[in-house]
Amino acid sequence: MLNPEVSRIIQSRMSVYPTLFTGEVIDKGVVEELIQNANSAPTHRLTQPWFFKVFGGSSKQGLIEEIFRLNPAYDDVKKERLQHKFDKSSHILCIVMKRHEDKVPEWEEIAAT
Secondary structure, three states: OOOHHHHHHHHHOOOHHHHHHHOOOOHHHHHHHHHHHHHOOHHHHHHOOOOEEEEEOOHHHHHHHHHHHHHOOOOOOHHHHHHHHHOOEEEEEEEEEEEOOOOOOOHHHHHHO
C-alpha cells in the first residue's frame, strides 16, 4: 500500500505560473534541496544527462540582460513582460543536458531530460 502522505502530495500537485509569483525570495537551502531531489530521479541507463544553473539576485538580472542582447528583435512590450516575470521570480533555474555520446543515442538522452 502506498504511503498516504505520498498520495496526498501527488494528488495536490498543481501548476504554478509566473502570474501567481509574489516576488518573495525562496531560501537558497530550499532551492538546493529541490535540485538535489531532482538529481536523484532515475534516468535511462543512469546517465543523469542534466545539470542545473541557478540564477538569483544580481545574476538573475545579468541573465535577462544577456537574453535581451541575444534577441535584439524583442520589442519593448516583450522585454517588459519578461522583465516582470524575472522580477516576480525568486530564482531562474536552467536545465541543461550534457551528452554521453559513447553510451546513449542523442534522442534517448533528450527524452530522459
